[in-house]
Amino acid sequence: MGALFDALHERVEVNARHAVETYRHEVSEYQAMAPGTDEQIGVYDFAVLIRRRSLDLALAGRPLTEKDLADIAAVGRQRAEVGLSVSSQQQVIGLHTALMVREVHDLARPEDVTDLLRIVGWLGTQGVRARSAYLRGYTCGVGAARVLPTRLEILARALLADEPVAPFVADLRRTGRYRIVVLTTARPVTPETRSEVVAALAVDRIPVSWLAADEVAVLAPADVAEVEILRWVRRATALIGQPCGVGSAEGPVGGLARTLTWAREASRVAPPQDPPERLPAIADLFVEMAVARTPAVDGWLRSYARALATGPDLVATLRAYYANDMNRTSTAAALHIHPRTLDYRLRRVREVTGIDPGSTVGVRLLSTAVARTLAADRYAD
Numbered sequence: 527m528g529a530l531f532d533a534l535h536e537r538v539e540v541n542a543r544h545a546v547e548t549y550r551h552e553v554s555e556y557q558a559m560a561p562g563t564d565e566q567i568g569v570y571d572f573a574v575l576i577r578r579r580s581l582d583l584a585l586a587g588r589p590l591t592e593k594d595l596a597d598i599a600a601v602g603r604q605r606a607e608v609g610l611s612v613s614s615q616q617q618v619i620g621l622h623t624a625l626m627v628r629e630v631h632d633l634a635r636p637e638d639v640t641d642l643l644r645i646v647g648w649l650g651t652q653g654v655r656a657r658s659a660y661l662r663g664y665t666c667g668v669g670a671a672r673v674l675p676t677r678l679e680i681l682a683r684a685l686l687a688d689e690p691v692a693p694f695v696a697d698l699r700r701t702g703r704y705r706i707v708v709l710t711t712a713r714p715v716t717p718e719t720r721s722e723v724v725a726a727l728a729v730d731r732i733p734v735s736w737l738a739a740d741e742v743a744v745l746a747p748a749d750v751a752e753v754e755i756l757r758w759v760r761r762a763t764a765l766i767g768q769p770c771g772v773g774s775a776e777g778p779v780g781g782l783a784r785t786l787t788w789a790r791e792a793s794r795v796a797p798p799q800d801p802p803e804r805l806p807a808i809a810d811l812f813v814e815m816a817v818a819r820t821p822a823v824d825g826w827l828r829s830y831a832r833a834l835a836t837g838p839d840l841v842a843t844l845r846a847y848y849a850n851d852m853n854r855t856s857t858a859a860a861l862h863i864h865p866r867t868l869d870y871r872l873r874r875v876r877e878v879t880g881i882d883p884g885s886t887v888g889v890r891l892l893s894t895a896v897a898r899t900l901a902a903d904r905y906a907d
Contacts, residue, residue, distance in 0.1 A: 530641035531585050533633045535578070541629050542573035548621055555614040555717075567608055572601050573622075576656075580626070584648035590655055598656050599663030606667030611717060612679045613736055615664055619657055623649075658692045665694060675721075675728040682733030682745050688783045699731050703748035703778050706785050707759055707805055708793040709770040714739035723762045732758055741793070742766075743786060748776050752805060760801045769798030771901060774805045791815050797845065797900035813890070814897045830895040833878040841896055843871045844883060848893045852884055 534541075546569050549556045556564065564570070579594060590598075605615055626649060634642045661680055668676045681695040685704065715723075715736075723742060724734045733745040744762060746755040763770050773792025777785030788808055795814040796806050808815070817824050834840040843861060847868075850856040858865040872883055881888045 528585075528638065528641040528644075530630070530634055530638040530645070531581055534581055534629065534645075537629070537633070538574055538577045538581075541625070542570055542577060545573045545622065545625050546570050548625060549618055552621060553614050553617050555610055556618075563608065567604050568601070576622075577626070577629075580649070580652070581645070583652070584645045587644075587648075590652050590659075595655065595659040598659040599666070602660035602663030602665075603667030604663075606664045606676075611721070612664070612676055612683070615661070616680075616683055619660065623653055623657075626653075654690070658694070661692060662694045672725070674731075675725045678728050678731065678733045679724050679735055682735035682743065685733065685745060685779060685782050686735060686743060686786050688780055698733075699747075700779070701747040701749065703776060704745045704782060704785070705748045705750075705755060705774055705776045705805075706782065706789045707744045707746060707755065707772065707774045708737075708786070708789040709742050709744070709759065709762060709766065709772055710790075710793040710796075711740045711766060711768055711770055712798070713768060715742075715766055719765060719767070722765050726761050726765055727758055730758065734762075737790070741790070743789070745782075756802060756805060759805065763799075763801055769800035770802065771796040772799055772802050772804075772806060773811065774807050776807075791818075794818070795897065795901050797897050803849075811897070813894050814901070817894060817898060824898065827891075827895045827898055830879055830881075830892065831899040834875065834892075834895070834899070836878055837874045838871065840871060840875055840878070841899055843868065844875065844892055844896045845900065847872070847883065848889065848896070852889075 546564065549569065550564075551557075556569075576598075579590075583590065583594075602615070627646065630642065630645050630649075665673060665676050665680070677695045677698060681691060681698050681700075683689075684691050684695070685700075686706075691700070720736045720739070720742070724736070727734050727744065734742060735745075736742045742762065744755075744758060746758065759772065771793045773789045773794070773796050775785045775788040775792065792806060792808055792811045792815060795811055795818045817827060831841075834844070839861075843857075846860045847857045850860055854865050854868060858868045861868065875881070875883045875892070879892065881892060883889075883892050
């Protein structure tokens with residue numbers, strides 16, 4: 527056995543304990559476990575077992591056996607049966623992989639380069655098989671009522687990370703391009719509600735992934751009409767029960783990680799909608815996205831926001847005015863006010879800001895100030 531393999535074998539139990547501590551620190555569901563639950567499901571024991579088995583097989587140059595994969599799947603099934611979510615298990619898998627690689631590199635010396643490449647190479651090929659087996663077992667353990675939503679969530683996470691689609695979700699409907707719609711909330715959404723959202727869209731076989739407790743991504747086939755995608759998004763927001771910033775972007779499979787980044791940024795600057803009336807894309811929000819990245823300009827716009835706050839409903843009035851392409855009749859109808867009342871409010875905007883809301887400068891500056899104000903208010907509530 528090489529020196530690196532010897533050193534790693536000696537630290538298996540230490541590294542396993544550190545892994546368990548990391549899960550408890552980084553994964554909220556592991557923090558919330560009832561006392562003794564982690565022992566009941568063998569978190570530490572499995573961390574020891576998988577490290578020893580990986581080292582033995584890497585040294586021998588052999589792949590995981592069918593029994594190894596079955597054992598890993600059994601652990602995944604057990605984690606599902608105690609109620610751990612897909613997102614928590616994806617997070618644990620990611621942490622496990624990162625920790626295993628770090629453990630190897632921390633002990634490797636220049637003279638251990640052969641052993642280092644041998645171990646890392648084994649982890650690179652067999653890690654994918656182990657991950658697939660674990661998630662397959664997890665899917666089997668969630669129960670018949672949750673199998674389809676769970677598989678769709680796993681599919682969504684693989685697509686968003688530009689990872690290979692696991693065989694046990696490869697049969698689900700897929701397309702070459704997706705429109706990713708990200709919903710961002712002001713307050714965290716409960717685990718129960720997050721599960722309801724995933725299950726509600728699973729009815730139409732739409733992949734959904736919660737990126738965080740206040741952020742969810744819906745993956746709609748790009749060739750579906752916007753009105754249909756909007757219907758799915760409204761179904762999600764109705765369950766969420768609070769206004770959401772909505773941002774969307776379209777991209778090809780294999781490039782969806784970048785697409786997700788754009789959709790997330792757009793959702794974070796978008797004025798909240800409840801229910802959503804449209805699906806803003808980068809073309810609709812690029813000014814707000816640029817301003818949000820420039821604190822000095824953002825602060826300058828706040829002065830106009832403060833001026834608008836001095837008048838009666840001026841921010842809401844301008845939002846409706848621009849949403850209705852500055853049409854007086856439709857804007858007044860949307861606000862349920864008389865057109866003369868609208869005229870009075872628009873005059874008031876000119877008075878407090880010194881800018882005509884119907885001018886080119888007014889459209890560019892005041893529409894951005896309104897969007898930034900509403901996005902900020904979402905988090906202030």
